[in-house]
Amino acid sequence: MKRKKWLPYLFVAPYLLHLLVFVAFPVFFSLFLTFHKWNIISPVEYVGTSNYTRMFQDRMFWKAIWNTIQFLVIHIPLQLVISLALAEFLNQKIKLKGFYRAAFFLPVIVSGVVVTILWQQLLGFDTGLINRLLVMLGFGKVGWLINPDIAMGSIAVMATWKNVGLYVILFLVGLQTVPLTYYEAAEIEGASHWQKFRHITLPLINPTIFMVVILSTIGGFSLFIEPYIMTGGGPLNSTLSSVLYIYKQAFEYYHMGYSATLGFFFAFLILMVVVIQKKYIEKKD
Amino acid sequence: MAEVRLVNIGKTFEEGMQVVKNLNLTIQDKEFVVLVGPSGCGKTTILRMIAGLEDITTGELYIDQKKVNELDPSKRQIAMVFQNYALYPHMTAYQNMAFGLKIKKVPKAQIHEQVMRAAEILNIQDILQKKPGKMSGGQRQRIAIGRAIVRRPKVFLFDEPLSNLDAKLRGQMRIELAKLHKKLDATVVYVTHDQVEAMTLGDRVVVLNEGEIAQNASPMELYSNPGSKFVAEFIGSPKMNFIEGKILLLDGQLVFRNNELQFDLSSLNYQNLKNHIGQEVELGIRSEDIYPTASNLKNYVKVKGQIIAIELLGNEKLIYAELEESSLIAKVKAQHEAQIRSSIDFYLDLEKAYFFSKENGQRI
Numbered sequence: 001m002k003r004k005k006w007l008p009y010l011f012v013a014p015y016l017l018h019l020l021v022f023v024a025f026p027v028f029f030s031l032f033l034t035f036h037k038w039n040i041i042s043p044v045e046y047v048g049t050s051n052y053t054r055m056f057q058d059r060m061f062w063k064a065i066w067n068t069i070q071f072l073v074i075h076i077p078l079q080l081v082i083s084l085a086l087a088e089f090l091n092q093k094i095k096l097k098g099f100y101r102a103a104f105f106l107p108v109i110v111s112g113v114v115v116t117i118l119w120q121q122l123l124g125f126d127t128g129l130i131n132r133l134l135v136m137l138g139f140g141k142v143g144w145l146i147n148p149d150i151a152m153g154s155i156a157v158m159a160t161w162k163n164v165g166l167y168v169i170l171f172l173v174g175l176q177t178v179p180l181t182y183y184e185a186a187e188i189e190g191a192s193h194w195q196k197f198r199h200i201t202l203p204l205i206n207p208t209i210f211m212v213v214i215l216s217t218i219g220g221f222s223l224f225i226e227p228y229i230m231t232g233g234g235p236l237n238s239t240l241s242s243v244l245y246i247y248k249q250a251f252e253y254y255h256m257g258y259s260a261t262l263g264f265f266f267a268f269l270i271l272m273v274v275v276i277q278k279k280y281i282e283k284k285d
Numbered sequence: 286m287a288e289v290r291l292v293n294i295g296k297t298f299e300e301g302m303q304v305v306k307n308l309n310l311t312i313q314d315k316e317f318v319v320l321v322g323p324s325g326c327g328k329t330t331i332l333r334m335i336a337g338l339e340d341i342t343t344g345e346l347y348i349d350q351k352k353v354n355e356l357d358p359s360k361r362q363i364a365m366v367f368q369n370y371a372l373y374p375h376m377t378a379y380q381n382m383a384f385g386l387k388i389k390k391v392p393k394a395q396i397h398e399q400v401m402r403a404a405e406i407l408n409i410q411d412i413l414q415k416k417p418g419k420m421s422g423g424q425r426q427r428i429a430i431g432r433a434i435v436r437r438p439k440v441f442l443f444d445e446p447l448s449n450l451d452a453k454l455r456g457q458m459r460i461e462l463a464k465l466h467k468k469l470d471a472t473v474v475y476v477t478h479d480q481v482e483a484m485t486l487g488d489r490v491v492v493l494n495e496g497e498i499a500q501n502a503s504p505m506e507l508y509s510n511p512g513s514k515f516v517a518e519f520i521g522s523p524k525m526n527f528i529e530g531k532i533l534l535l536d537g538q539l540v541f542r543n544n545e546l547q548f549d550l551s552s553l554n555y556q557n558l559k560n561h562i563g564q565e566v567e568l569g570i571r572s573e574d575i576y577p578t579a580s581n582l583k584n585y586v587k588v589k590g591q592i593i594a595i596e597l598l599g600n601e602k603l604i605y606a607e608l609e610e611s612s613l614i615a616k617v618k619a620q621h622e623a624q625i626r627s628s629i630d631f632y633l634d635l636e637k638a639y640f641f642s643k644e645n646g647q648r649i
């Protein structure tokens with residue numbers, strides 16, 4: 001018996017190793033970096049809290065945060081409404097249910113890069129499919145990705161499209177936990193479709209709604225691939241997301257310490273937002 | 286007036302399974318009718334068709350002389366109490382009861398009045414602010430009934446409302462439901478698979494078997510005059526005893542005979558048996574018509590049995606005995622001395638015996 005004392009440790013070792021190398025070490029190392037200046041090549045140099053003071057004066061960073069918030073304001077409600085509506089639709093007695101479910105889920109498993117390149121083809125100004133269609137129908141071209149007022153919206157729509165399948169599945173699971181007799185009881189009482197949805201479905205799938213909001217918030221905050229590939233943050237930095245900016249600080253300008261500082265602050269911001277959401281959305285019994 | 290009339294009602298599900306067959310049934314205004322039958326005989330399906338939750342495949346349904354086959358459930362002026370109550374878990378008892386009126390935009394004051402009236406009838410004023418998750422089964426049951434009352438329906442539909450309660454509470458709720466029916470003065474269609482419930486609650490009991498009416502009569506009539514072996518066996522506890530045999534004409538005498546007993550039938554008032562000479566039949570006799578002595582019995586037959594179990598019920602006891610080819614349960618006075626594994630003589634009161642055709646189970 002005694003000899004086997006090490007066995008449990010062996011079982012947790014792989015995870016522990018992963019945790020150390022990919023979570024604990026980066027966290028502590030980047031915390032260390034926030035007080036230093038480092039461009040990867042030269043030695044690390046202590047700079048006190050100057051990274052933090054710089055951050056609060058960095059207009060571009062605040063713009064990036066503001067851009068991200070704009071993205072979220074479009075993305076989260078859109079994601080919520082569309083995936084819930086689709087789930088509700090797929091929860092009815094319809095033909096080809098399996099096909100639709102698979103179709104909606106497909107973009108989720110396709111690589112983000114592929115999806116982004118695909119949408120670039122759709123949204124391009126001169127050769128994009130959508131604009132060509134608009135022209136054919138007699139409308140003018142729209143600068144989906146080159147108009148600073150529209151670009152972030154286009155990206156939000158695209159990100160929603162990409163993830164909708166995942167949230168549809170989550171909502172479907174939620175919807176199926178609501179017993180049919182509740183709806184029947186309501187039907188006898190004369191509730192309309194909308195009333196049943198409003199008074200029975202919505203309150204009873206609150207846990208799912210909460211989960212979807214949290215997941216799409218966290219996912220939305222980490223917006224990166226789409227602007228990185230499609231717009232590079234432009235036009236006029238209108239699609240520069242926080243993560244893209246943090247990435248650029250690190251790997252374009254080699255401001256490792258500063259980038260780490262921004263990263264830390266940004267993580268803190270996400271945490272705050274989620275805590276607030278938890279307070280206002282989640283209903284406890 | 287709220288009469289419910291089912292005319293040639295049939296139900297076939299998509300898979301082609303015919304669950305209800307050609308049902309004809311009229312439920313009078315203010316009548317308490319119980320649909321009873323074994324699991325899967327189509328009770329719930331019938332109730333759901335009346336409610337409008339299930340399409341009617343064939344036949345016509347009338348409520349108040351009006352054909353309602355295609356009418357929306359909410360317009361049929363019915364209320365249904367579901368087996369699992371179907372109370373909305375996120376609403377308080379009050380909100381549950383008020384829901385139907387609220388979505389109809391009834392003024393708040395009127396809603397309050399109606400909910401409080403129902404609460405008073407059911408004596409549930411003190412739990413109105415509780416949510417279903419925090420209630421006992423009996424309380425939930427009351428709220429579900431309260432929700433039905435608030436709507437002031439013409440017809441109440443109950444689907445096994447007591448089956449989730451423990452035995453004691455079930456007995457109590459049974460009495461309350463009977464009282465409630467008197468108070469509300471409404472038509473009630475009540476589904477159960479429990480024959481005791483059916484017998485105590487129903488003005489009339491409809492026994493169903495595989496989607497068809499086996500018998501439709503008052504509880505007393507069902508008990509004392511069952512139309513078939515199915516009904517005789519289903520109604521009454523303990524179950525009726527059955528002994529197989531043959532009707533024969535021996536030397537001009539009509540007799541019942543099997544390998545262990547033979548007795549004369551000619552002195553009995555079973556005219557119809559003459560038409561079944563040579564046929565296999567089953568003699569049915571209830572436990573309380575089996576006696577350990579022959580005293581006071583005019584027409585009886587004696588059988589010999591071996592006691593295999595005794596169940597004391599209080600002032601009575603059930604004796605389970607095995608005959609040569611069949612078995613019997615007799616209900617005797619508790620004082621009666623009987624030993625397990627000893628042999629016993631039973632006297633069957635033939636005046637109370639029933640005969641059923643072995644072929645189709647019909648009463649002879």
Ligand SMILES: Nc1ncnc2c1ncn2[C@@H]1O[C@H](COP(=O)(O)OP(=O)(O)OP(=O)(O)O)[C@@H](O)[C@H]1O
Nearest residue numbers: 298299302304323324325326327328329330331478
């Ligand atoms: N939606 C449905 N689709 C197909 N078959 C069904 C459906 N609902 C019920 N059935 C079948 O119809 C038959 C009658 O069902 P029903 O629920 O009416 O029985 P019941 O008498 O209420 O039984 P229980 O006492 O178990 O509640 C059963 O064989 C059942 O499998």
Ligand SMILES: [Mg+2]
Nearest residue numbers: 328329330445
């Ligand atoms: Mg049922």
